[in-house]
Structure formats: C-alpha cells, structure tokens
Amino acid sequence: MSDHIVSSFAEDMQGLRTELFRMGHLVVDQIDSSVKALKSRDDQLANRVRLNDKQVDAINDDIEERVMSILALRHPYAVDLRETIAALKVARELERIGDLAKNCAMRVGVIIKDDKIKGTKKVVKMGKQVSANVAMAMKAYEDRDTDLALDVWFGDEAIDDYCNAVFETVMTGMMADNSNINGCTQMTFFAKNLERMGDHATRIASASHYVVTAESIREKRPKSDRTSTTRYLLEDDDEED
C-alpha cells in the first residue's frame, strides 16, 4: 500500500499499529504468565501478572488517545477509517483479555494452597490454546490475513470444548471431596476466564477481517460452551453474541 501524501498521517497510523501490536504481545504474555503461574504454582509470577495489567491499561489509554487524535486531525476515510475504528475495538478487546488474565492470576493464589485440586493440566492446555488464538488473531490483524482471522473464528470451538472438559473434571473432584470447594471454584473461574479470552480473540479476528473487507465476519460462530447455560448457574458477565 502506497504511503499517504501527508507523511505525518502515515506515521500516525504506523504508531497506532505499533502500539496495538505491543499491546497484543503484552497481553499474550500475560495469558502465558498466568497459566504458567498456575502450572508452576508460582505466586510471585501471578503477582507480577497482576501488576503488569496496569501496563496493558496504560497502552489502551494511549491507543484511545491516538485514535481520537487521528479522527480529529486526519479525517480518515475508507481503509484508514476502518483501521482506526478497528484499532479502537481491538485495543478494547485486548484490554478485556488483560483484565481476565489478571483475574486468573489473582485466583492462582487460592488454587495453589490446595494440592488436591484437579484439572490444572487441562487448564494449562486450555490456556496455551487461548494464548495461541489471541496471538493468531493479532497476527491476522497485523498481516491483514482474512483466512487466518477465519481460522481464529472457528478455532474458538476447541477452547469451548476445553472449558467443558475442565468443568467436568473439577466438578467431579468437588463432588468427591468437598473440602476444597473454594479452590475448585477458583479453578472453574480460571477456566471460564480463559474461555472468555477466546471469545475476545474471535472479535479481534472479526475486526481485522473488517479492516480488509469492510465487513465483519458474518458466519455463525461455533459455540460449544455449555457451562453458563446448561448445568450451573454461575455469575454471568457481559458476554453477548
């Protein structure tokens, strides 16, 4: 794509992109770290994740500001307009993912107090999948790769399946031994958080699709997470489809 005639406009857009990619990397790191903290029962690492979230928030604020300034000063049209709006959306999704990662990290402290809580392995596997999906969504955005974006979109089904599996495992554990209900609950929340991160990743993929085609992904998203609706009444959050 050729450069803007006004080079400072091009620089603004590039800066927005760089910040967004930095945020993406940071958020993926946060997911990985929180999962790692769970796996290695490292409370300190979990703590660091909690603290690092401030950084994510800061980048989000920065991106919001950049978008505002581009809209106000550059009056972007067409692809520029779409990219600017998408950047705002993607940053928001990343920020949410960051929040969820922080939330996970906070639960690590409770979970690691009890050795007997089951499902860690499954959650770690799930976490890796989620992290990979987020990274892939960002890659799709970065490369304007609509196919990759669609992969992310459909890849979310696997995460939902993981989530269901974790739920079953942890539930079974709780039924067997109700002394560690607290830890188990935390574990389910951990998994649920990861599942929601996956949802956010699909939205990032959709946004990158929009940048290129001016259309969001229209296909019905595969949905196999039954945890919220079928078996248990857990507190719901702002998930909307």
Place this chain on the structure above:
Amino acid sequence: MSQSKIKFSCRDVRVAYSGKEALHGIDIEIEDQGVTAFIGPSGCGKSSFLRVFNRMNDTIPGCKVTGIVKMDGEDIYAPTLDPVLLRARVGMVFQKPNPFPKSIYDNVAYGPRIHGLAANKAELDEIVESSLTKAGLWDEVKDRLKDGGTGLSGGQQQRLVIARTIAVSPEVILMDEPASALDPIATAKLEELIDELSKKFCIVIVTHSMAQAARISDRTAFFHMGNLIEYDQTSNIFTNPTDSRTQDYITGRIG
C-alpha cells in the same frame, strides 16, 4: 441507483480544449433526486464535465464536446436546442461568488426579466422574495434590496447567486466548488441550503472537499485524469471504495 428518475444520461462524453482531450469518454447517469457530487484531483476534468450539462463549455473558445448528453431523454447538444434556453433550465453557481454589480433586487430580478417570467412589477417582486427566501437570504437582506449585491459577505453573495439562479426556476442547479471561497460558518449555511434545495432541484456539485461531498451528497463520482473512476452511493465511496485509485485519493495517498 434504484427507483429514482434519471435526469441526465451521458454516453461517451468527451471534452477537448483546442484538440487536447480533457475528458476521455464518460458514461454516467445523474439521478433527478438528491445531490450528486463530483470529486477528484485538480485537472481531473470534473469542472469541465459539470459545464457539459449547461453547455457553458460553448463559451470557451476552442472547446469541443462530443458524445451524447441527454436531459430527460432529450439530446442537449442537438443543433436545434438553444443553449440560452438550456441554461435557463440548468442553472449554475460558480466557485467565486459572482453577483452582478447591481442591487440585490436587480441581481435576482435579472433572470426573470430577460426571460420574461413576470408579467408585472408585483409578480417580479414576488419572484425576488420567494427566491431570496428559498436561498435563505430574505431575512438578512429584505431591508436593503436596493443595496449593491457586491456589498454582502462572501457567504451571502453565494446565496444571492443561488437566489439569482433559482429565480429563473431551473430544474437543475450545477455548483462548481461553491464553498471554496467561504469560511466554515458560511460553508455550513450553504451546505444546509443545498440540502434544502435538493428536495426541489436536481443538484450536481463539484467539490474539492471530500468532507463536503461526504456531508451533502447522496451519490459521489470520482474523476481521475479525465476518466470517471467510480460512481456510487456516497456512503460506499467514503467507507469502502472499490477502485484503488478512489481509495488512494480519498485516503490521501499518492495515486
């Protein structure tokens, strides 16, 4: 481009100045309803094309127009058609406000006078008042109709020119960058007026300001190097143009 009536239809319209072709075969259909905007870089031929519709190109020495231009199905370049009459039906507003160096009243009354549209003074007064009202200028000038038209502010002058144009009861109003010499407030007023006028007149506007085209037009045609590149609903042109040249132009890239 759906149910609305077609006002102008052009087939392979070419405009040449002293043998040098400035427009290379334009095919377009201008709808009767709403505002059609022509955008494009300077020298792309959009103003030349605008002047095709009222044969103002005839007044430029060495300018030659070929192709078929039909207005309501009638060939406006037919030898039997009188350009003077055509221009009464297709009014034009220019880049720089050009009121006549006469009184405000005479500016508006000039057209009706030469075309004999008013039978007496009272009728003429009525035409002047209604034209000025439609142009949103009546309240500002009703107490000084005898004052010079050139004494008004730029925005007022441009609205006076519009009043002068609509006093002849045209079907179409062509506007050649009408706001380029105006400040933002005058521009805003003018845009509002265009919006208002578009309910009664077919309006074709050439503009350099993409924001303006985006704000006021229903359809936008993008011209580049004497060619019509893209012609679509304005919302499509400004969010998702299909041609990369359009894309580059409206996003401000080197094309």
Place this chain on the structure above:
Amino acid sequence: MKNLLLTGMAATALIIAGCGGGDSAPKKSTTKTETTKTTATAKKAEIRVVGSSTVYPFSTKVAQEFKNKTGQNVIVESTGSGGGHKLFCEGIGSTTPDMTNSSRRQKKSEFDKCGANGVDDIIEVKIGFDGIVLANTIDAPQMNLTLKQVYQAFAKQVPMSDTDCTMQDNPYKTWADIDASLPATKIEAYGPPPTSGTRDAFVEIAMEGGAKKYACLKELRGKDKGAFKVASHTLREDGHWNDAGENDNAIVQTLGNTPTAIGIFGYSFLDQNADSVKGANVDGIEPTFENIASGDYGIARSLFFYIKKANVAANPGIQEFALEFTAEEASGPGGYLEEIGLVPLPDAERAAYRAAVENLTPYSQ
C-alpha cells in the same frame, strides 16, 4: 442596466450644450471692441486664400479690414508658398482656393501645372518687399558684413581663391578668419530651416549674391547653372550654421542667450524686437525700412499673390478683396500693411499691379 450608454449620452449632451452655449454667447453680447456683426448681413460666399507664411500676416490683415468693410469672410490659410501653389493649381471652382500667396514668383512648373488643370488665367500681383536681416543681440558689437563675407561664413564649400575655383571645405572658424576687421568670435548662425520661404530667399539673394563676388564662380554661373547652385546654395553642416525652427521669435530669443550668434529672419521681427536685437549692415547698408524700400539694402525679396480669374465670375468679392489689398490705404506708403512690416513697392510698379487687378489681366511666364 444601460448606465454606460446613458452616461455616454449625458457626456455628449454636455459637449453639445457647451457648444451651443458658447456658440450663441458672442452673438448676444455686442461688445465695444467687436469687429464682426454676423446677424445683419446675409452670408456671402467665402473667399479662400492659401499660401506663403510670410505673406500670411499681411493677407490676414487685409482680410480683416475687408471683412469689416464688406462683411465678406476671407479664409486665409498658411500652407507655405509651394503648398499654396499646389492647392491653387488643383483646379477651378468653389472647392479650390481663389488666391494664393507667395513669397517668391510662381515657378514655371507650377504655372504649367495650373494650365494642365484648367487654371488658365492667373493674375499676378506683387504687393511689396520683405527684408531679410542678419542680426545679433543688442549688447554685441555692430556687425558690418559684405555679401561675400556672408557667403564665406555660411557656405559649405568655398573656392580656394578668387580665381581658383577648386572648392575646399569652409575653413573659416571665426569671423576674424574671414576678415581681420571682424570680431574674433566663432561663426555661429541660427537661421530658418530648408522648408521655410525665408531660407529660400536668403540662399537665393544673399548666398548667390556673395558667391558671385568670386570671379570664377561668376564665370561658372554662366557656364553651368547647376554647379553654381550647388556651390552657392549649400549651407555648412559643421555646427557653424544651425537650422532653427520656423518660428522667428525663437531665433530672436536664442540671440539673447548667445551674444556671439547671428540670427537670420524677416525684417518685421527686427522691427518688433529693436530693444533686444540689432541688424548687421550688409555692404555698408543698414537694414532699415527706408533702405529696404529704396532697394539699397541687398537682401530683400518680393511678395506676391495670385488670383484665379475663373473663380472671380462666381464670387466678385475676390476681385474686391484684391483691390483692397492693392489699395493705397493698405499696401501703399503709410498704409496699414506698412505698420506691420510690409515694405511698399515703388509708385509705378504699384499702379501697374493695381491696374492688373482692376482689369483682371492674366500674366504669362
């Protein structure tokens, strides 16, 4: 809408109004000094006179008197002698001049041209003399020149000696170079340009006269008139002779600023400017009215006018005008033309020309 046309008309109207107003004003106000009274007389045919600028002052004076006495209008145009003859000889009838003035005799060629155009009967009238003077400013020493010295001073080329007519470029720079008795000042003259009748007369009378003082040139004149003319008529171009304008007043003024310069102009200008310039004596004769009239002063020419007889029949006023011109009251001694510088003819000649006018006797070349 029609601003411009209206204003244009207004301007035009203004000019007309100005015209009309001015037009009637002199008629309404009968002033004490008014010389004309157009209202009382039926308009008579105009008499048209063209020709010499030297005769012009005299002709106009007579025209004025004639108008006063008869109410008939005489239009006098100053076209120069040559121009006058040209117009005069174009034909007969009311569209051609009735008379032409001339500061020289009509040439053969002009006479022939007249004849070719049907202007057969021409009455020639000599009206008097006009002296040409060489003058310098009043404060400079009195010049006493001979015609030969005048020739020596102004000719482009002069003979080597009285007997040797090999021409040499004029070697004289100062008057003393010509004759030791003359002042040792630079020879510098302001004279009329070649278009002027005064110049013709000066060259013909003074220069030719001076040239003839060279024995060999006199001989040459007998043998080869053309060569003599070249030798005598060519004025020097090395800065010692300057062509001034036609206007003799300008020459008079120049003399006041350049005390060493000599000016050449008509006698009447010397007469009028006696307070600032004085005339050089030529061959010992002072340029005075009496000396010119008596013929003693060497550089004087005759002034003429010519009447077209064919026009007199249609307009008898022409003859009356000529009679007024030749009347004693006008061109005679003490007449009003003498007052403005005309030197009258001797009595006999005057009577002869008067008779020619009375009888409308044509002349022949």
Place this chain on the structure above:
Amino acid sequence: MSSSPSIHASERALKRLKKRHARERRFKVMGLSAIAIAVMALIWLLYSVIGTGYKAFYTHSFTLDVEMTESVLDPTGARDPDALRKSNYRRIVQNAMYERFPDVTDRKAKKELFDIISTSGAPNHLRQMAYNDPSIIGQSFTITVPTSDDVDQLLKGNIDRDLDESRRKVSDRQIAWVDQLMETGEIKSGFNKGFFVNPDSRDAELAGIATAFLGSLMTLFVTALMAIPVGIGAAIWLDEFAPRNRFVDFIEININNLAAVPSIIFGVLGLAIFINFFGLPRSIPIVGGLVLGLRALPTVIIATRATLMAVPQSIRDGALSIGASHVQAVFHHKLPHAGPGILTGSIIAMAQALGETAPLLMIGMVAFLTEVPNSPTDPATVLPVQIYIWSSNAERAWVEKTSAAIMILLLVLILINGFAIWLRNRLEKRW
C-alpha cells in the same frame, strides 16, 4: 532556537543588510529626484506660461469723444448701410484724437498720436455703430476702444521706458501722452473681455480665442461622435465576437500600430479621404473632427479593450449561466462594469485629440478667420493651432496672448481630465 548567533546576525549578513538598505535608499533618492525633476519642469512651464499669460486677461482702453462728421462719412447723405461700411472712419478717429490734443500739429507727431489708439479697432467700432444705426451720423458721443497693443505693452511694463527711444516701439512723446491720459482716467485698465469673445485678428489688441475655442469644441464633438461609439463597438467586437484567426490578429496588431503612428499621417489620410475623395470643404470642424476621430479611434479601442479584458470573466459567466444571450451578457454586464474605464479612456483620448495640431495643418484648419463658427460646417480653427499661429507673429503683444491661449487650453484639458476622474469616481462608488 539555538544559542549560537543566528546566521542572520553574522558580520557578513549585517554587511549585506547594510548594502541592501543603501540600495533601497539610493532607489528612493532616484525616484524622488525623478519626481522632483518632473514637478520642477511642470512648475517651470506653469510659471513661464502664467507669468507671461496673465497679463493678457486685462487690457487698456481709451475713452474718447468722437464726432461722426457727415461730410466725411456720408457726403451724399444717402445713408446707404453698405456704402457707410466703406466710409473713412479712420479719419473720424484721427480727428477726435487731434481734437483731444490740439497742440499737436507736426505730421509725424500726429501719426504717433493716432497710434496710441487701436488703429483698426476704433474705426471699426464706429463702422459697426454706423452700419447698425445710420442715424448716428452727424452726432457726437463717447466711445471706449482698446489702446494700441504697443501702448498696452508699455502700460503693462513690457516695454522698457529707459531704453533709447530708437530701440523701442513707443516714442517719448507717446509715453508722455499716455501718462497724461492715464492720469485723467481716459486710459483705464480693465478685464479683457475681447480675448474671450472676439475672433482672431491681425491686431493683437483685438484678437480673441472665440473662433478657436468654439472650433475646438465643435471639432471635439464630431471627434467624440465618431471615435467613441465606433471605438467601443470595435473593441467589443474584437474582445467578444471576433473569431480567433489570423485576419483578426492582423487587425489587432494594426490597431496597436495605428495608435503609435505620427498624427500628421492622419492628416494626410484625412486630406485624401474627406477632402480629395468626398470633396468636403477645407478648414471645417467636421473634417477636423473626423480626422481627429481617426486619430483617437485606436486609443479608444485599446483603452476599451483593456478595461473590457479587466472585467472578471465571472460576471459574464454569471449572466450566461442564467440564460442571458451573449449580447445580453456583454451589454448588460460587461459593458456597464467596464463603463467607467471606457469613459476615462475615451475622455483622455478626447483630451489628446484636443491638443493635436499636426493633422489639422493638412486639412486647412490653420486658417485666419474673422468670424466665429456657428456650426461644424463653418470654417474654424482650434486652440492649439491658434497658439501655433500666434506664436509666430512678430509683435510683442502676441507673447502674452499666446501664453494666455495656452492657459485656456491647459484649463480645458484639466477640466476634461477632472471630469473624467469625477465621472469615474462617481460611477465606481455606486457599488
């Protein structure tokens, strides 16, 4: 900004700056001196013209008792007006003068005495009176007539009384008489009305500019009538309707050339066309006006085209765009817009025409006329020509007459140009 001295504050820069300022000062001084020279030339011109010319606006007149002796004027007693015209009124005036100074007996002194009064003006005055009313023959009354030009010059101080008698036009005796008459009030100075209402005359004391002034007005009228409409029409055609081709280019180049052609050429042209071909009489304002009209035509065309071209194209476009025809656009909008400029150009062309002499020489407007013209078909002359004629007259009194005529011409020119400026301002102020 860096803390190191800016390149604009370096030594070399300051030097350059100084040089630039010096150049500017030099230019200003040059411009100022050019203006000063022009102004000085103008002041000198005005000083020399007005300094000598103002004296022509007053003159001296002689009040004299005359007796219209019947035996001199009308010995037959027929009282025939035409015969009365030719009577010897000079004698009457002479007698009146001798009566006034009975001591003068010497013949030469008598002539000198008679020369105090206008020798042409006084008899003619009586002639007119007798012609209008023959019944005054035989009566006595008082007339006021101009003094001779020499006496007038003496009293105006233009003749040096201290000079030797032989070198001035007024004799010692005449000076004594004139002084005496001044004392008694018989010679009085007063406004020279005759200068404005009289036609030309050979006698300086009687000459006036009426013929030339009216001739100028009439000539100019004809000039305006011809040059302005034709010129404006031609300019409009060239500017708006002429096809772009070589022929039109050729015409345009020639119009520009024509404006630079020496004006005498137009005289030759006028002579050939109007007098020789059409057979119009010489010396009449119609021919003069037509010739000057030809002379002014290129100027009017060029001025009109320049102003037409300066009219913004947008005005014409505006008119065309609401359906005005080409002619309407030009006549309703372009022309009124260019009006003030065209008017100014035309008036200046007229002023130029007013000052022309050369072309008029060719068509006989350098004529001596004793009558004021009543219409453009009467012979007339024009002011510049009158000035030209007067300037070559020998008598001293003509100097001031010439200057005064120049003053009148300048005044007319100033009025015309002032009118042009006034008109332009007035028309331009409207919008």
